[in-house]
Amino acid sequence: MGIRLWRDREALEAREPSPQPNTDAGQEAQPQPATALRPAAAAPTQESTHREVRHYPLEDWDQLLHGIEACHNCALGDHCTRKVPGKGNREAELMIIGEAPGAQEDRQGLPFVGRAGQLLDRMLKAIDLSSEQVYITNILKCRPPNNRDPSPEEITACQPFLQAQIRLLKPKVILSVGRISAQYLLQQHTALGRLRQQVHRLPGTDIPLIATYHPAYLLRNPRDKGKAWNDLKTLFDHI
Numbered sequence: 001m002g003i004r005l006w007r008d009r010e011a012l013e014a015r016e017p018s019p020q021p022n023t024d025a026g027q028e029a030q031p032q033p034a035t036a037l038r039p040a041a042a043a044p045t046q047e048s049t050h051r052e053v054r055h056y057p058l059e060d061w062d063q064l065l066h067g068i069e070a071c072h073n074c075a076l077g078d079h080c081t082r083k084v085p086g087k088g089n090r091e092a093e094l095m096i097i098g099e100a101p102g103a104q105e106d107r108q109g110l111p112f113v114g115r116a117g118q119l120l121d122r123m124l125k126a127i128d129l130s131s132e133q134v135y136i137t138n139i140l141k142c143r144p145p146n147n148r149d150p151s152p153e154e155i156t157a158c159q160p161f162l163q164a165q166i167r168l169l170k171p172k173v174i175l176s177v178g179r180i181s182a183q184y185l186l187q188q189h190t191a192l193g194r195l196r197q198q199v200h201r202l203p204g205t206d207i208p209l210i211a212t213y214h215p216a217y218l219l220r221n222p223r224d225k226g227k228a229w230n231d232l233k234t235l236f237d238h239i
Helices: 044-048 061-070 103-108 113-128 151-169 177-188 215-220 222-236
Strands: 095-100 135-138 175-179 206-213
Touching: 061 151, 095 151, 095 177, 113 215, 113 222, 135 151, 175 177, 177 206, 206 222, 215 222
Parallel strands: 095 135, 095 175, 175 206
Antiparallel strands: none
């Protein structure tokens, strides 16, 4: 269970920006219901202005998967190779939420299958868990071009699907990996380094939420693996 289990200095598939100073870091956002989480508004583009937004029934897992496959509420759905809904145990107590699919995920239709996913598997193994015991998904279900950050418009389009996954799974605890995931789920702009080292609650629920670094970031910054290990120990106490 030592850190050596996941020392991997291979090249990154994806990038995780280092936390940036934030003048509002001490401001705690007011809790909102999980079903009303909204990213910051974006100026409408010509394409988004004329794109018809469809609403899909999301009452069970079959409807959810059908809705994700059928969705073209943002341009990502027009150009991705495969949709990436999620993977794992639908009765899991631990839900892991990342940012967006990468190149290999786009090809296979599964989240966290590249080098970052291999490191995530080793991180879970360090606390005696396997990927088959958890449920893993991303905020976005389609890959942004060149692994760029998700736009507010894209997050808005995918928001109903993530909300449905949380509602259907009813996780005991959520592990948020990466800055964008943590800031979106907690509705804060606080740097990830300050969102770590504490147990949050998903707004509008009693679900504990723990934030940590994205495995892709750890591949690029192995010096922070010790900090991530501390986050995993906190997570272990809530499983």
